Amino acid sequence: MRSAETEGSAIGTEPLPEVIAEAAKVLYLRALKVLPPDVKVALAHAHARETSPRAREILATMLKNIEVAEAHGLLVCQDTGIPVFKVRVGRRFPFDGPALLAALTRGVQQATVEHPLRSSVCHPITRENPQTNTGLRIPVVDFEFLEGGDWLELRMMPKGSGAENQSFLKMLTPADGLGGVKRFILESVLEAGGKPCPPIVVGVGLGGTADLAMKLAKEAIWRPIGEPNDDPDLAKLEAELLEAINATGLGPMGLGGDTTALAVHVEAAYTHITQNPVAVTLQCWRGERASARIHPDGRVEHGD
Ligand code: SF4
Structure with a gap:
């Protein structure tokens, strides 16, 4: 602080x-x-790494947008x-x-x-x-x-609203396994496409009840980019999902490129023996x- x-x-x-x-x-x-420093750093790194010329141009425009807004006190x-x-x-x-x-x-x-x-x-x-x-x-x-x-x-x-409108909940069962959890998260990001203004932060709530899972997904996007979950299993899931989401090639604003997500954050709670709720909420590039x-x-x- x-x-x-x-x-x-x-x-x-x-x-x-x-x-x-x-x-x-x-x-x-x-x-x-004014965007938080971790979001600005993540966007700058994404711009430096991006291999698609169009995606690089979009990311450069976002960085310029941030600079102008800060300099002139604009939204x-x-x-x-x-x-x-x-x-x-x-x-x-x-x-x-x-x-x-x-x-x-x-x-x-x-x-x-x-x-x-x-x-x-x-x-x-x-x-x-x-x-x-x-x-x-x-x-x-x-x-x-x-x-x-x-x-x-x-x-x-x-x-x-572009990001909040792209919120997803599925009441999976234990039989769906971790594979089912990953599939649902990937499908949600693909279904959202360019609408949540990627590159996004993907917030995932795993376990609990339907409402708790969605609350945990929101909780996940409060976390600064670059801070993995303390639980090594959840941190591993976050890293795997980030790689898989960026491998889709959806890219900035859904127009193609290497950078679809800046981070995936997962928060979890214990759940019922017969269920495994998964909630996904997305945060747009302005973070x-x-x-x-x-x-x-x-x-x-x-x-x-
Ligand atoms: S950048 Fe975020 S707040 Fe702006 S239109 Fe896109 S989703 Fe909405």
Whole structure:
């Protein structure tokens, strides 16, 4: 984490919900404008390695896009996505759940109205758009409670629809074996084709129940590129899948080339003896995410 106070908030002068709302606003805007260093490095390496001239040109355009967005404070892509937060709460952080949820919602609304941002969030039947990027159960918020720590970590991901629309779930059985798991993941990536704006990060959730598998797939794409799973079996699966996906030749934007995926991340849970759920979610090349650590005294440290 790099140390920096959230703009406009001095230590101890703002109530925590206001500090959190301001941090949520800053993170939403930063995730849309500045890509995490690991994503930039992975794209640069992919560009250096790529053998297809057209794919090299596409990757070079993406790198230029990132540079221009950062230099001029512009969005990397027009899609402001669905705001997704992951909140990691240390045991000793003074935690008021309803106030925290309200603060995250307020932060998203402020970012949307003040910037202003396009509102990408609407009612699923009437398609009514409140123009705030918030609504019933949005932002999406997931919690993790930690044994230690007196801080709260806020992770923000504006999930673009091109990538999120390409989400897949299959309730496999033990008889399908590891081969069935790999086949389903490869088929999902091929079915998605160019729609999730490759090169992608492939998030895989393995085991649990249907909903837990999908949650784990989302969890997998929070992980920075270049950090394999701690479990050697899962790390091996990640490496094998990455090689197989890049061997398909789908390439950047699905137009051919060596670089279809920048990484495959797998997260797992134990499951029922008669089932083996597999969920796949994809993250587009802009790899948007931003994080901050908030201390009880109102200090905010910004991370990647
Ligand atoms: S999927 Fe494509 S269009 Fe959507 S946010 Fe990502 S790069 Fe932009």
